[in-house]
Amino acid sequence: MIDVKNLIFEYPTKRVLHDIDCVIEKGSITALVGPNGAGKTTLIRCIVGLHAPYSGQVFFDGDDVHEHPRECHRRMAYLSDVFGVYDQLSVRQCLSYTARAYGVVSIKIQSVVEAAAERLGLTDRLHEKSGALSRGLRQRLAIAQAIVHEPEFLVLDEPASGLDPEARHSLSQLLVNLRGGGMTLLVSSHILAELEGYCTDMLIMRDGRIIDSRALKGAASRARRLRLDMAQPTADLNTLLEAQAGVSQVVVDGNVASFLFEGDLSARHGLLKNLIEDGVAIAGLSEDRVALQDAYIAQIHEYDSTPKDAGQ
Template identity: 35%
Template sequence: MSNSDPVSEKPLVDVHDLHVAYGRTHAVRGLSFTIGRGEIFGFIGPNGAGKTSTIKVLATLLKPTRGFACVSGINASINPAAVRRKIGYMPDFFGVYDDLTASEYLQFFAAAYHIPVHDRPPLIRDVLALTDLTEKHDAPVDGLSRGMKQRLSLARVLLHDPELLLLDEPASGLDPRARIEMRELLKELQSMGKTIIVSSHILHELAQFCSHIGIIEAGRMIANGSLNDIYRALSLRRTIHLQLVNASTELLASIRALPQVASVEEQSDRLALQLQEDQTAPEDLLAALHALGARVRMFQPDAMDMETAFMKLTEGKVA
């Protein structure tokens, strides 16, 4: 008999045939996807593609024109109160909270979440520590940097320990250091068992930590799956720049015969190998080269990121 929990095997998020219209503007057009527990789902698309509308439906802030969105089997439109207990929603703007310190801001929301008074101080200390804001607990909110405000907003949505985090453009307006800090924080939250939907148009950053990617354009999902799924569907290739100490006709023939190598171009001072992205990783190719007896002086893979996939898949349309 299997010991697996049938509830845990069901997707945490189930969106089916979702339509959202604002008058004559059809923002979301038949969107369907699922997200498993513990995944980080990167929602990618240009402004106006329908990302925020979809997230607002899951956050119970918007009712769909047609279709449904469920969290843990609960329909967000039919039972919004139950869904709100399971989600933490972080919009792409912070709001105005003048004259509050970081701790007072979290106290306010802890009360809104009906967290018992005696539980609030240790809980606030914990979320401040998790978001690396302990030293800012008495700092005025309106004096915090953009990155600190984003982390404080994330601390807020963690107060009631939600299963699902809905993060709309969390890296928007952040400097490079703050983006890295946000990325590492999301990885840590995933390791704690959180399921995360994060929307962005900063494609290469999502590709670094998302387990699945959904690319949306004009309200429709045009690609959905792991990075390898998307690369495979597009037949994307990565270029590896290679210099060999012991290049020979026989060795080049052996390299060309490797099944993962699509082509080899001989350039003035190097070789340019086209590697099938979905068939092998660059480090596996390097091991195969060593197995052939190649002495490698330079091995430089070109960056393969979601911009390539995005440009091949989309036409720049909005809803």
């Protein structure tokens, strides 16, 4: 859906993006991660056509975003990390205004406004002034405004910042639902454990470069990293695990083993049964929630330890 080619962006005194190439697949939720100052927001703003790059191109379903920004904007939406809503307007007016501004025909305004409010749990707040809403509700309103015209591609920059745990969970559910409805999402965030819950792909940025791009799950990759806790260490566990169907990338550390496993719940049950029969003292099996963070940190360290060209 999105194809970024040789993208370079410069501020008057500094090059911020260095020859970026990346692809965002249709129907995916792609996490854009990286340390502060890596260039995530600049890349996002170039992708949605709000920043004109020094060179390079961004294609949205084959259309050059910077050649035809208006056409592309009708089908995409962007929510900045620091967003604003019109405080004097009611929630209904905010949504109605955005729907009109994004070209929704008059006859459909009411239905799309109510659908967006329903999705974000704002139905009972439609008559409240947006200035009177809490931070979490304002965030929901901002997301509702972003999706009210039902874009095909939604870009969220740090959407979970400032939200309480319950609101973050709701946000994760919403993003999964939006993807289920056919939307493609690009989400920039620092909260890697939460991204892992719903992202299918990951782009890692450092110093204005994409240093890693990988599929996490979804159609392309169904493998999940599992964590096996044991009551006591097992001799030759590495070999034992690698002999099991669907298991790869085994790492054993004392009483804990971590590995990638491709298979459904019954396959997972079969794996456990085999391991118990082989005498492994299993104390627990869970999805490894820190896998994304591990991958991220490993990539960052690898990049940092790689010698850089003097000119870069």
